[in-house]
Amino acid sequence: MIFCFSGTGNSRRVAERLSRLLGEEVTEMNRTTYEVAASVPVADGLTVWVFPVHSWGLPDFVVRFMRRVGGGCGAGVAGRHYMVCTCGDDIGLAHRQWRRLVADRGWRPMAAYSVQMPNTYVVFPGFDVDSQETARRKLDASEDRVVSVASMIMSGATADDVEEGALPWIKSHLVYPYFMKRMISPEPFRVDAGRCIGCGRCENACPLGNVRLGAGRLPAWGADCTMCLGCYHVCPRHAVEYGRRTRGKGQYYCPNS
Numbered sequence: 001m002i003f004c005f006s007g008t009g010n011s012r013r014v015a016e017r018l019s020r021l022l023g024e025e026v027t028e029m030n031r032t033t034y035e036v037a038a039s040v041p042v043a044d045g046l047t048v049w050v051f052p053v054h055s056w057g058l059p060d061f062v063v064r065f066m067r068r069v070g071g072g073c074g075a076g077v078a079g080r081h082y083m084v085c086t087c088g089d090d091i092g093l094a095h096r097q098w099r100r101l102v103a104d105r106g107w108r109p110m111a112a113y114s115v116q117m118p119n120t121y122v123v124f125p126g127f128d129v130d131s132q133e134t135a136r137r138k139l140d141a142s143e144d145r146v147v148s149v150a151s152m153i154m155s156g157a158t159a160d161d162v163e164e165g166a167l168p169w170i171k172s173h174l175v176y177p178y179f180m181k182r183m184i185s186p187e188p189f190r191v192d193a194g195r196c197i198g199c200g201r202c203e204n205a206c207p208l209g210n211v212r213l214g215a216g217r218l219p220a221w222g223a224d225c226t227m228c229l230g231c232y233h234v235c236p237r238h239a240v241e242y243g244r245r246t247r248g249k250g251q252y253y254c255p256n257s
């Protein structure tokens with residue numbers, strides 16, 4: 001079983017390639033599967049968790065999903081659990097957070113891997129999407145990386161192989177909690193009504209079902225956001241904004257996703 005959460009398609013692309021290499025099915029972590037997660041069994045075999053890093057930790061929604069899934073039928077089943085975390089650059093100590101969550105559920109954490117993909121974080125000053133050339137280079141390199149991750153998983157490897165980056169403790173233990181507390185509000189999201197064409201891609205892209213088209217087919221945001229930025233990046237008219245902070249920033253949505 002492969003559980004996958006993805007805002008802008010990078011992690012979905014990795015999960016789909018792993019699925020072909022490992023012969024495991026992909027289950028998306030989204031609003032629909034969250035509702036029934038307690039009754040989704042966590043098998044006594046291989047489970048691979050694929051998701052993006054968010055501020056050097058796990059996306060809030062992935063944490064919630066991991067705590068809920070298999071509630072009625074996963075207890076006492078250790079299995080073999082692997083983490084495959086996509087990132088623009090590095091993941092800090094996100095793998096340790098994942099190991100703790102897995103162990104708390106009584107499951108067996110085997111190993112954690114990171115896969116560099118094009119960057120999607122654009123909200124903070126100084127952060128933007130990669131150039132087209134860099135994005136292409138990362139996507140190309142990720143193909144071999146996923147094959148190597150799959151072969152480590154198949155061999156039953158137990159050593160983590162992740163890019164922690166510089167100052168990982170500070171990023172994961174100080175920046176991550178601050179980010180989760182203060183910077184995942186959906187409140188600043190808005191749409192430029194002059195540019196919006198009411199296509200509904202933002203609504204479809206939201207894994208949490210938090211974007212709904214309202215009057216005049218303009219999107220409106222609810223309260224449950226995990227800040228994946230899918231709604232912002234998927235817009236074909238660049239009409240979705242996060243206050244003034246995305247002004248002049250680029251967009252990226254994973255090809256073939």
Ligand SMILES: Cc1cc2nc3c(=O)[nH]c(=O)nc-3n(C[C@H](O)[C@H](O)[C@H](O)COP(=O)(O)O)c2cc1C
Binds near residue numbers: 120
């Ligand atoms: C809210 C947010 C925070 C992010 N934080 C990090 C980070 O700490 N380190 C990093 O290298 N990339 C970071 N990124 C980039 C994504 O992890 C990366 O682009 C990932 O592949 C996106 O996957 P997805 O398309 O499946 O959502 C962040 C992206 C978002 C939206």
